[in-house]
Amino acid sequence: MKRRHFLKGAGALMAGGVLPISLVEVAFGKTQQDNFRFAYISDSHIQQIKGNAFVRNFDRGLTRAVAECNMMDPKPDFVMYGGDLAQLGSKPEIDHGLEIMSACKYKTHYVMGEHDYYLDLGKYWESQLGPQWYSFDHKGVHFVVLNSIIVDDKWTNKWSSGEERMGVMAGLDNPLGSPFMVGAAQRAWLKKDLAKVSKDTPLVVFSHSPLQKIYKGWNFWTDDAEQIQAILKPFKKVNVFYGHVHQIQYNQIGNISFHSVMATAWPWPYPSTYSQAASHLPKLTVEMNRADPFFERDATGWQFIDVWSGNTSMHLQLPENNPRTVAFNQKRKRPEDTKYQSRRIPPQKHY
Amino acid sequence: MNIILASFGILAASLMNVAQAATPLGLPPVPVPKNNPVTPAKVSLGDKLFHDKRFSADGTVSCSTCHDRSKAFTDSPLKVSEGIKKLTGTRNAPTVVNAAYMHSQFWDGREPDLEGQSAGPFINPVEMGLKNHQPILKIVRSDPEYRKLFKQAFKKSGKGIKLRHVQMAIASFERTIISGNSPFDRYYFAGDKDAMSDKALRGFKVFLEQGRCVSCHTISQTHALFSDSRFHNLGIGFERINKDVKELASAYRKAKQKGIDVDVEVLTNKNTSELGRFAVSTESRDMGSFKTPTLRNIAKTAPYMHDGSLETLKEVVKFYNNGGRVSDSDPTFDFQSGGIRPLKLDDAQIDDLVAFLEALTSPEYQ
Numbered sequence: 001m002k003r004r005h006f007l008k009g010a011g012a013l014m015a016g017g018v019l020p021i022s023l024v025e026v027a028f029g030k031t032q033q034d035n036f037r038f039a040y041i042s043d044s045h046i047q048q049i050k051g052n053a054f055v056r057n058f059d060r061g062l063t064r065a066v067a068e069c070n071m072m073d074p075k076p077d078f079v080m081y082g083g084d085l086a087q088l089g090s091k092p093e094i095d096h097g098l099e100i101m102s103a104c105k106y107k108t109h110y111v112m113g114e115h116d117y118y119l120d121l122g123k124y125w126e127s128q129l130g131p132q133w134y135s136f137d138h139k140g141v142h143f144v145v146l147n148s149i150i151v152d153d154k155w156t157n158k159w160s161s162g163e164e165r166m167g168v169m170a171g172l173d174n175p176l177g178s179p180f181m182v183g184a185a186q187r188a189w190l191k192k193d194l195a196k197v198s199k200d201t202p203l204v205v206f207s208h209s210p211l212q213k214i215y216k217g218w219n220f221w222t223d224d225a226e227q228i229q230a231i232l233k234p235f236k237k238v239n240v241f242y243g244h245v246h247q248i249q250y251n252q253i254g255n256i257s258f259h260s261v262m263a264t265a266w267p268w269p270y271p272s273t274y275s276q277a278a279s280h281l282p283k284l285t286v287e288m289n290r291a292d293p294f295f296e297r298d299a300t301g302w303q304f305i306d307v308w309s310g311n312t313s314m315h316l317q318l319p320e321n322n323p324r325t326v327a328f329n330q331k332r333k334r335p336e337d338t339k340y341q342s343r344r345i346p347p348q349k350h351y
Numbered sequence: 352m353n354i355i356l357a358s359f360g361i362l363a364a365s366l367m368n369v370a371q372a373a374t375p376l377g378l379p380p381v382p383v384p385k386n387n388p389v390t391p392a393k394v395s396l397g398d399k400l401f402h403d404k405r406f407s408a409d410g411t412v413s414c415s416t417c418h419d420r421s422k423a424f425t426d427s428p429l430k431v432s433e434g435i436k437k438l439t440g441t442r443n444a445p446t447v448v449n450a451a452y453m454h455s456q457f458w459d460g461r462e463p464d465l466e467g468q469s470a471g472p473f474i475n476p477v478e479m480g481l482k483n484h485q486p487i488l489k490i491v492r493s494d495p496e497y498r499k500l501f502k503q504a505f506k507k508s509g510k511g512i513k514l515r516h517v518q519m520a521i522a523s524f525e526r527t528i529i530s531g532n533s534p535f536d537r538y539y540f541a542g543d544k545d546a547m548s549d550k551a552l553r554g555f556k557v558f559l560e561q562g563r564c565v566s567c568h569t570i571s572q573t574h575a576l577f578s579d580s581r582f583h584n585l586g587i588g589f590e591r592i593n594k595d596v597k598e599l600a601s602a603y604r605k606a607k608q609k610g611i612d613v614d615v616e617v618l619t620n621k622n623t624s625e626l627g628r629f630a631v632s633t634e635s636r637d638m639g640s641f642k643t644p645t646l647r648n649i650a651k652t653a654p655y656m657h658d659g660s661l662e663t664l665k666e667v668v669k670f671y672n673n674g675g676r677v678s679d680s681d682p683t684f685d686f687q688s689g690g691i692r693p694l695k696l697d698d699a700q701i702d703d704l705v706a707f708l709e710a711l712t713s714p715e716y717q
Contacts, residue, residue, distance in 0.1 A: 060689035067685035068635040071597045073604075103685070 036139050039072060039106070041065045042082025042243035043263030045115060046097040054096055058087075061264035062097065066104045077138065079106045082243035082261055083113025083149075083208035089166050091124050098128060109136070113208040113243065114149040114180070114219070118166040121156070122147070133186050135193050141202045144193065146186060148207035148222050148242075151178040172218050172268070179216055180209045181223040190231055202237040210242045212251060212258055215271035215279045220245050232256055239312050248316060250326050251282035252334035257312050258282075259326070259335070267298065286337045289321070289345045374529070375713070377536030379574040381451050381526050387466065387519045389526050392504040397524025399500065400517060406473055406487050408480035409435050414472065414521070417444040423648040423716045424448050424528060430659035434478040441617065441624035443659035446652055448716075449645050451526040454580035458641045458657045461613055461631045465522035470514060471614045478618070484514045491517065530647060530713035531574075538710075539575070547710045554707025557700050562671070564704075566690055567643045577647055577711070582628040582640035583688040586675035587656045589639045592625045593684050596638065599626065604633050627657070638686045648716045650709045664705045672696045 044062035047055040069079060081101065086093035094116065101108060110129045112122055122132055132147040150156075155178040159165035168176045182190075197203070205211065211228050214220035222228070232238045238256045246263035247270060270287050271279035281287075298321070311328035312335065318324070322345075325338045374380055383389055400406070401414040412435050417426040424447035426432055432444045442458050450456065456468035472478040473487060481487070491497040492512050501507050505516050535555070537546035547555070558564045568577040592599050599622055607613070607630075616623045617630050624630075628637035641657045655661045661670060661677075673679045674693035696704070 056692045057689045060687070063685050064689065067596075068638075071600055071635055071638075073597070073601045 036077045037074065038078050038080060039069045039076040040080045040082060040241065040261050041069065041264060042080075042111075042261050043084045043113070043246055043265055044097060044100075045084055045087045045263075045265040046093050046100070047087035048090060048092050048096070054093075055087075058265045059096075059100065062100045063103075065264045066100060070103070070105050076106055079104055079108040080206060080241075081108055081110045082206065082241070083111040084115040084243065084263075084265075085110070085113070086116050088163075088170055089116050089119030089125075094124055094128060109143075109145060109206075111145055111206050111208050111243070112147040112149060114169050115166075117147075117149060118169040119162045121162075133189065141204060142194075142197045144190065144203065144205045146182050146190070146205065146207045146211075146228075148182050148209045148211060149180045149219075149244075150183050151180060173274075175217075177219065179221055179223045180219050182207075182211075182228055183224070187224065187227055187231065190228070194231065194235075197235075199234050200236050203232065203235045203239070205232065205238065205240045207240065207242045209244045210249065210258060210260065211240050212253060212282075214245075214249070214281055215277075217274065217277050218268075218271060220249075220271060220281075229253060229256060237311070248288050248324070248326075249282065249285050250314065250335045251284055257328065257335055259312055259314055262316075284334060284336070286340045286345060288318075375531030375536070377531030377533065377540050377575050378449070378529055379452070379576075381529060383526060384464065384466075387522060389523045390504065392500070393520045393523035394527050395524075396497075396500040396504045397520035397522070399496070400491075400521050401524055403490075405490055406479060406481065407435050408482075411435055412479050414469075417472075417478075418447045423651040425652045427652050428654060430654055432478070434472075434475070435480040438477040438480075440475075440477045440619070441621055442657050443654065445644055446648065447525050447528050448530050448648055448713075449528075449576065451529060452576050452580075452645075453578065453642070455642065458644075459617060459628045459631050460582065460642050461617070465525050466515070466518040469518045469521040469525075475614055475618055484517075487517060488512065488514060530715060533647065533713050534710040535707070536575070539570075540573075548706060550703050550706040551710040552707075553700075554703035554705065554710075557696065557704045558707050561696060561700065562668075562694055562704055563690070563692075564671075568646050577645045578643040580642065582637055582642055583690070584627065584639040584684075584686050585641070585656070585670075585691055586684050586687045587641075587660060587670075588625045588658045589684045589686065590682075592622050592639070593682075593686075595622075596686070599623075600629065600633075600635075600638070603630065607633060624658075639684075640688070646708060646711050648712050650712050651716050664708050665701065668696070668701050668704050668708075672701065 041062070044065075045055075045058050046062065047058055049055060069076070085097040085101070110125075112125060112132050116122065116125045126132060133145055135142060135144045137143070156165070159168070168174050171177070194203075207222070209222050210220055210225075211222050212225050213222070232240075233254060233256075236255065240256055240258045242258070242260055243263065245260045246266060246268040247260065248262075249258070249260040251258040267288075271277075271281055272287075311330075313325065313327040314335070316324040316326070324340065326335050327338050328334070329336045381389075387393075401418075404410050404413045404416075406413065417432040418424040419426060426444045429444070431439050431442055433439055445458060451465060454460075456462040456465060457471075462468040462471065470484065474481050474483060491501060492509055498508060501512050501516060504520055505512070507513075507516060534546045534551070537543040538552075558568075567579050567581065567583060569575075569579050570577065603623060603626060606616075613630055617626075618624065625639060628640045628642075629635070631637070649655075650664065653662060653664070655664070655667045661667050666677075670677055671691070672694045673681075674683060675687050675691040676683065
């Protein structure tokens with residue numbers, strides 16, 4: 001009965017869908033009233049050209065996401081921003097991004113992305129948005145936000161200027177980059193933070209990079225992923241959501257479900273298209289089809305995320321493309337595409 | 352038996368060739384649904400139905416009233432269409448010319464094909480105003496000329512004639528209203544270097560490059576439909592609903608769940624009309640978006656945009672040049688498509704682009 005009620009609600013939410021933000025329904029609650037929903041916007045890459053001129057398509061992607069977020073009915077309890085608000089981490093870019101975000105009617109929690117960070121190691125971001133890692137509780141669910149994009153001090157300090165450092169890190173495939181990690185300080189904090197949380201409390205963890213190792217060359221990677229996973233292991237229901245990759249990814253490692261969220265700015269190719277290095281894209285992930293470089297919203301999108309009973313169902317709404325649903329398969333204990341899991345997705349033909 | 356089938360095969364193939372040979376320069380073969388092949392009998396029946404004013408509540412309006420061949424199948428220069436008793440709707444009549452190539456019909460794509468589209472206007476209160484389709488069936492089942500034509504086209508008579516036959520005949524007629532052969536086509540597809548003026552040629556360059564027009568008004572190496580059949584929010588008419596968009600969207604979703612007639616709503620309620628494709632899909636991504644129209648014969652079909660709010664091609668080009676704003680002091684709405692942006696065209700480029708658009712007129716509409 002409860003399930004049916006929920007699905008009915010889900011239908012209404014789907015109809016109230018948003019592009020290119022994600023909507024998360026948290027249905028851990030014991031009663032219908034305890035369920036709640038939050039929206040998720042990520043990877044807008046607001047980029048200054050000069051003075052007041054910013055890359056328009058990225059402005060428009062974020063502006064649109066906020067407008068659709070404000071239109072959601074029923075409304076979200078809060079909004080998550082998944083990182084990379086700015087492209088080169090400058091004050092004008094962060095200010096401009098936050099100005100667009102200020103139109104959002106709901107309380108927003110932010111995740112740090114590498115494009116927000118490497119100019120001044122997150123100082124300006126922090127001055128506007130607060131700590132780089134933190135946790136909060138909402139209606140019986142424990143939420144954790146990590147800064148997963150830091151690297152070792154040696155790399156961080158070897159550059160002649162913040163601009164140079166940011167420029168290197170902004171090139172996703174720049175071989176002079178360095179692998180991301182959460183680091184010892186945050187891991188210690190995380191252990192302490194989770195010590196007071198009971199093991200059957202549902203956990204939702206937000207990071208910018210995947211807390212799993214997929215492809216080192218593009219930092220689809222967190223170097224201490226295994227150590228973080230070990231800290232999360234004792235909890236019964238864990239969901240990790242990450243941005244950064246600008247594409248559909250999902251995976252299951254032990255008790256932890258992983259899902260990427262879509263970007264508002266642009267899509268990335270899958271690592272497998274770069275044949276010079278091995279990719280560890282989860283075998284589980286059925287890749288998106290890609291075809292249309294002439295459509296400015298192609299391969300961006302939004303998803304309605306149902307975290308029913310602690311397991312995630314992603315309902316992906318892709319502009320001008322077939323919708324997809326990646327749902328937790330209770331029997332096989334992993335997320336699977338309900339339609340395409342065992343076969344390739346046919347290429348788009350509409351262009 | 353095999354021999355007979357084989358010869359049918361040859362016959363079918365040769366008919367196909369005839370059809371392809373008849374396709375005007377610059378167009379691909381017309382897509383025809385398998386269950387409604389185009390036949391001469393259906394086309395002449397559809398032609399008659401299309402022009403018959405008896406299918407309106409007061410006998411004054413036919414399909415051709417708003418889709419007039421002498422006006423490139425529009426009702427230019429009307430801003431929005433006039434139905435019975437001079438009642439007006441909310442939208443500028445889209446041309447029937449090359450509508451056969453569109454992936455959906457109406458400005459908001461609320462019908463998937465010409466068959467579906469053709470039934471709507473008869474019973475819309477501000478168009479032909481019938482209460483239902485019965486009066487049409489009554490006429491076509493009893494009128495001697497129609498009885499003959501329906502027999503020829505569908506081998507049907509009396510109650511065997513259904514509304515869907517009327518729709519299939521009108522759609523078949525509309526699949527013959529295709530036009531290419533414009534100066535642009537002669538230049539681009541037939542290699543006639545003198546077909547377009549230098550001014551239009553410069554305009555074509557603007558069309559392809561700085562003007563970004565081709566992103567939605569698509570052309571390919573073998574043909575040019577000048578439409579991607581997709582839906583975009585340009586900012587036209589959106590000011591009316593921008594402030595109340597959340598409330599209007601919620602109210603519309605509720606109304607739609609209760610089963611309102613979308614066709615009637617969008618043509619009789621100005622706010623609902625501006626929801627655009629959203630009124631069909633109720634998806635946020637479609638808020639205020641309308642289908643890309645063809646540009647063929649555009650010089651003959653003023654005024655422009657879904658609400659007919661821009662009077663000349665120059666006004667349209669200036670609207671795009673301003674990043675989807677009539678005046679550069681107007682606001683840019685949050686729901687406007689990300690592909691719309693200020694173009695920084697100078698006056699000469701604007702004039703060149705208009706000259707190019709004027710080179711898209713087919714000889715039959717000159």
